[in-house]
Amino acid sequence: MTVKIAPSLLSADFGRLREEVTAVEAAGADLLHLDVMDGHFVPNITFGPQLVAALRPHSRLLFDVHLMIAAPERYVADFIAAGADIVTVHVEACVHLHRVLAQIKEKGAACGVALNPATPLGLVEEVLPLVDLVLLMTVNPGFGGQRFLHFVVPKVNAAAIFLRDRNCQAAVEVDGGVDVTTAPVVAAAGATILVAGTAVFGAPDRAAAVRALREAAEGRDFSRGGERLGAATFRD
Ligand SMILES: O=C(CO)[C@H](O)[C@H](O)COP(=O)(O)O
Numbered sequence: 759m760t761v762k763i764a765p766s767l768l769s770a771d772f773g774r775l776r777e778e779v780t781a782v783e784a785a786g787a788d789l790l791h792l793d794v795m796d797g798h799f800v801p802n803i804t805f806g807p808q809l810v811a812a813l814r815p816h817s818r819l820l821f822d823v824h825l826m827i828a829a830p831e832r833y834v835a836d837f838i839a840a841g842a843d844i845v846t847v848h849v850e851a852c853v854h855l856h857r858v859l860a861q862i863k864e865k866g867a868a869c870g871v872a873l874n875p876a877t878p879l880g881l882v883e884e885v886l887p888l889v890d891l892v893l894l895m896t897v898n899p900g901f902g903g904q905r906f907l908h909f910v911v912p913k914v915n916a917a918a919i920f921l922r923d924r925n926c927q928a929a930v931e932v933d934g935g936v937d938v939t940t941a942p943v944v945a946a947a948g949a950t951i952l953v954a955g956t957a958v959f960g961a962p963d964r965a966a967a968v969r970a971l972r973e974a975a976e977g978r979d980f981s982r983g984g985e986r987l988g989a990a991t992f993r994d
Pocket residue numbers: 766768769791793824826897898899900901902903904933934935936953954955956957
């Protein structure tokens with residue numbers, strides 16, 4: 759399984775969103791990551807399903823919608839109707855996590871579960887065999903451009919090993935502070951989708967940025983025989 763690159767629209771120029779999406783698609787991105795924030799679950803507000811629907815006709819990329827909103831079950835159907843291919847909800851935002859994941863599946867999208875940096879993997883172990891994606895935040899959610907939190911790397915590795923040992927196909931997505939220095943670290947730990955906002959939209963040449971991330975992750979790919987990582991790998 760090769761590592762996929764998912765530019766995060768959060769760091770795009772919001773005055774030129776259609777062109778920004780076209781640019782990263784042409785640059786070779788594999789998915790488009792869309793960060794939805796409600797000013798309640800996280801201290802920032804972004805956009806709703808209307809924006810997803812407005813961009814949908816202009817891109818063939820998989821729309822990877824990351825819901826950082828309280829009680830996401832209220833809006834799951836709207837985001838899927840708007841064109842989301844993958845809908846990811848935070849375990850910290852769901853009282854009935856399994857019910858919300860089932861709701862996403864039932865509406866025809868792939869489902870993901872996200873964990874904040876301080877949330878232990880054990881909280882989602884029961885649903886890991888059922889999800890299409892587990893998203894591990896490597897910054898506290900709410901803003902782009904934050905520093906990568908290295909203490910999350912063992913959790914990325916634990917998730918990859920858990921899934922491999924059970925023969926599960928779920929993707930392991932890492933989100934926050936991913937750049938050419940941290941991409942090889944998370945790829946070696948078992949990440950299969952790298953979200954990158956600043957590292958792609960902050961670069962003048964988006965194609966070069968996507969290529970650089972892919973090359974940085976290449977060869978460190980966990981699926982080529984990666985094993986449990988030693989503690990030294992995780993130090994800053
Ligand atoms: O979910 C997010 C923030 O909550 C974003 O996807 C993430 O921050 C990407 O931005 P960057 O690569 O600049 O850290």
